[in-house]
Amino acid sequence: MIKLIIAIVAVLVVSNVVTGLAVYYASLPPVSGAKVVTVVGPWAGNEKDAFLPVMDQFARTTGISYTFTTTRQEDLQTSLPNQFAAGQSPADLIFMPSAFIKTYAGQGYVTSLTGTIGPSTYKPGALDQVTANSAIWGGAYTGKVKPGFWYRVSFFQAHGLTPPTTWSQFTTLLASLKGITGVKNPIISGDGVGWPLSDVTEHFIATYGGASMHQALTAKTLKWTDTSVHDLFATYLVPTLQAGDWSEPITWDSPGVNLFWNGTYPLYFMGSWITGMVSDPSDLGVFSLPGGVANQGIVFAADYFFVPKFAAHPVEAKRLAAFFASAAAQTTQVRQGGHIATAAGVSITAYPSVDARVAGLLTGKTVLPDLDDTIGGTFQTTFWSQLQLLWSDPTKLDSVLSTIQAAT
Amino acid sequence: MGAPNRARSGPALSFRRLAERSTFFMPAAILLLLLVFYPIATTIILSFFSGSSFVGLGNYGAILQDPATLNPNGLSGGPPYGTLVNNLLWIVIHLPLSLFTGLVLAVLLQRVRGASIIKSFIFLGMVTPLIVIGVLLGFTIEAPVGFVPAFFGSIGLPSLDVNWIAHPTTLLFGLILGSVWSWTGFSTIIYSAGLTTIPKDYFEAARVDGASEWHIFTRITWPLLRPVTLVIVTMSLLWELKLFDIILGATNAGGGVGGAADVLALQMYRYAFVALPPEANKAAAVACMLLLFTTLVAGFLFRRLLTGDAPKPRAARRLATSTRAGE
Numbered sequence: 005m006i007k008l009i010i011a012i013v014a015v016l017v018v019s020n021v022v023t024g025l026a027v028y029y030a031s032l033p034p035v036s037g038a039k040v041v042t043v044v045g046p047w048a049g050n051e052k053d054a055f056l057p058v059m060d061q062f063a064r065t066t067g068i069s070y071t072f073t074t075t076r077q078e079d080l081q082t083s084l085p086n087q088f089a090a091g092q093s094p095a096d097l098i099f100m101p102s103a104f105i106k107t108y109a110g111q112g113y114v115t116s117l118t119g120t121i122g123p124s125t126y127k128p129g130a131l132d133q134v135t136a137n138s139a140i141w142g143g144a145y146t147g148k149v150k151p152g153f154w155y156r157v158s159f160f161q162a163h164g165l166t167p168p169t170t171w172s173q174f175t176t177l178l179a180s181l182k183g184i185t186g187v188k189n190p191i192i193s194g195d196g197v198g199w200p201l202s203d204v205t206e207h208f209i210a211t212y213g214g215a216s217m218h219q220a221l222t223a224k225t226l227k228w229t230d231t232s233v234h235d236l237f238a239t240y241l242v243p244t245l246q247a248g249d250w251s252e253p254i255t256w257d258s259p260g261v262n263l264f265w266n267g268t269y270p271l272y273f274m275g276s277w278i279t280g281m282v283s284d285p286s287d288l289g290v291f292s293l294p295g296g297v298a299n300q301g302i303v304f305a306a307d308y309f310f311v312p313k314f315a316a317h318p319v320e321a322k323r324l325a326a327f328f329a330s331a332a333a334q335t336t337q338v339r340q341g342g343h344i345a346t347a348a349g350v351s352i353t354a355y356p357s358v359d360a361r362v363a364g365l366l367t368g369k370t371v372l373p374d375l376d377d378t379i380g381g382t383f384q385t386t387f388w389s390q391l392q393l394l395w396s397d398p399t400k401l402d403s404v405l406s407t408i409q410a411a412t
Numbered sequence: 413m414g415a416p417n418r419a420r421s422g423p424a425l426s427f428r429r430l431a432e433r434s435t436f437f438m439p440a441a442i443l444l445l446l447l448v449f450y451p452i453a454t455t456i457i458l459s460f461f462s463g464s465s466f467v468g469l470g471n472y473g474a475i476l477q478d479p480a481t482l483n484p485n486g487l488s489g490g491p492p493y494g495t496l497v498n499n500l501l502w503i504v505i506h507l508p509l510s511l512f513t514g515l516v517l518a519v520l521l522q523r524v525r526g527a528s529i530i531k532s533f534i535f536l537g538m539v540t541p542l543i544v545i546g547v548l549l550g551f552t553i554e555a556p557v558g559f560v561p562a563f564f565g566s567i568g569l570p571s572l573d574v575n576w577i578a579h580p581t582t583l584l585f586g587l588i589l590g591s592v593w594s595w596t597g598f599s600t601i602i603y604s605a606g607l608t609t610i611p612k613d614y615f616e617a618a619r620v621d622g623a624s625e626w627h628i629f630t631r632i633t634w635p636l637l638r639p640v641t642l643v644i645v646t647m648s649l650l651w652e653l654k655l656f657d658i659i660l661g662a663t664n665a666g667g668g669v670g671g672a673a674d675v676l677a678l679q680m681y682r683y684a685f686v687a688l689p690p691e692a693n694k695a696a697a698v699a700c701m702l703l704l705f706t707t708l709v710a711g712f713l714f715r716r717l718l719t720g721d722a723p724k725p726r727a728a729r730r731l732a733t734s735t736r737a738g739e
Contacts, residue, residue, distance in 0.1 A: 082681075103688055253577075253578045385682065389670055392668070393492070396669055
């Protein structure tokens with residue numbers, strides 16, 4: 005019996021030691037002379053195709069090879085904290101919202117990029133969202149403007165329609181669109197995880213509440229249940245929802261874009277990246293919500309990146325960060341369409357014509373950060389799901405605003 | 413029951429035998445202590461704190477007062493009802509449907525040639541990852557890609573030819589009803605196994621006495637399957653309490669439109685992994701609530717199983733009564 009016990013204990017000890025060693029060596033970063041940098045970003049499909057030329061340019065100019073992995077930021081938000089706590093990182097450079105970067109910079113999991121990139125190479129304020137305690141914790145890549153409602157110029161011409169310049173004209177346009185054969189609803193509501201509805205809601209706030217209301221809601225100094233916010237929703241957004249001007253929320257990417265393009269839903273509120281998702285971007289027109297207060301804002305959502313503390317190749321990652329912050333990299337990206345540079349020195353000639361028109365919509369308006377990306381956390385998921393509820397039942401405005409306020 | 417146990421235990425164990433038994437027992441005990449009891453204890457302790465401050469039942473109170481847990485407006489205005497009510501709805505609707513569907517299938521397939529192949533297909537729902545089932549369900553009920561709204565449109569029910577994902581009522585009940593098939597495989601297999609344990613003599617004797625198939629089912633099959641039913645009910649309850657993957661796959665971390673499909677486990681996940689910064693204490697409180705509910709259910713099952721308090725068919729009870737009377 006004693007021999008049997010000794011044998012069992014010996015087997016247990018040996019198997020545990022072997023397993024432990026295997027796990028230890030498997031989790032070690034690869035040791036090799038080859039220069040490589042790993043990148044995780046949210047883009048797939050056409051957006052990924054438009055991003056990879058920038059990475060290729062980096063590889064050519066530096067001799068550092070790269071791997072790019074697509075992962076949704078919502079998924080990274082749950083997996084990264086655990087990996088950081090275990091002293092690991094899935095990549096050397098990761099694209100995440102600014103709220104995430106600042107939160108985990110505060111916990112010591114983010115490498116400072118102070119000295120690697122700086123405000124001098126950027127447009128004013130581009131790094132504000134990733135700056136804390138006098139240090140720069142992330143970089144701003146290119147961004148997307150959410151300028152307003154996209155339409156097909158050929159569709160409008162065929163039906164004798166023109167973009168509205170007043171709220172009254174806007175509601176008249178919606179009524180006209182409903183009368184056209186084949187049109188199910190005038191405006192398609194994008195869905196997916198929920199952000200397209202928050203984008204259009206932010207546009208209503210920035211237009212009819214102004215930049216100051218948007219900024220105050222972002223800073224949490226104004227309550228969602230405040231009369232001014234409630235009145236804005238009740239006066240502008242809710243009546244259009246109740247009038248059936250919006251489609252049910254539909255997955256925003258392939259089905260949504262196709263239904264917009266074939267005229268089932270002739271208007272689509274979407275970011276400027278839609279120019280890279282349609283077959284003929286030159287047929288696209290765009291208009292912002294008409295009328296509104298004097299100091300209007302427009303949301304410019306930059307893509308932010310950071311270098312995790314546990315990056316396997318921190319030197320190469322910092323070189324890539326500096327490259328992403330450069331006019332050279334961002335010029336390559338904006339040429340693909342749908343992106344607006346945050347770096348200074350990107351020539352206007354680099355933009356496709358449709359993006360140049362988008363840039364024109366920024367004139368005279370305050371540039372605002374994406375509201376729910378900036379706050380992040382459970383506020384974001386609550387904001388999305390409550391707006392989905394408002395789209396389903398506009399009479400629940402009061403409870404929707406109360407629930408959003410409770411989540412701030 | 414007590415006397416035989418005492419007889420088995422016999423005189424005090426010798427030190428040598430005790431040491432031998434402990435040697436085999438200790439590895440499992442140590443693993444349980446480290447990997448099960450220690451995390452449970454830590455989670456319970458964590459649930460009484462906020463940061464480093466002791467708040468007693470404060471986290472539990474905050475969670476129960478949160479409309480995401482219990483939405484008072486849901487009673488009058490329909491979903492979202494809150495996570496507690498949603499978990500309850502899953503139990504009230506999903507459990508009987510999957511249980512009786514499994515029972516019917518098991519009975520129908522009892523004497524069918526090739527039943528094992530059919531059962532294998534039915535069981536596919538059990539071996540498919542729940543997150544995949546959630547994504548599939550999302551696709552099937554979402555217009556314009558899903559076949560469920562299209563089907564109702566084709567049979568002239570325009571009120572159901574809508575995007576089920578986009579409306580609270582259709583989302584919640586679409587997911588509950590749509591996931592019945594995945595759990596039906598479990599009840600079908602367990603009931604099929606249970607049916608094989610019923611002696612064929614009972615059925616033959618009943619038929620000789622001229623009993624109808626309905627009487628045979630209600631007087632013999634169903635009563636003798638009650639221990640099996642107990643297991644299925646308990647396992648289904650546990651499954652429905654810890655429900656998470658299907659909801660996340662079909663909707664998002666918020667539980668879909670207005671949180672209409674939200675459940676306790678998803679609420680815990682949001683506190684732990686979505687909140688910035690993470691609200692670990694509230695997540696621990698939700699985990700403890702789930703632990704309490706599942707322990708109550710599991711405790712009920714184990715008590716019934718350990719005490720052998722399994723119901724007997726009426727005929728068997730009559731036999732036992734007459735035997736005791738004869739004594």
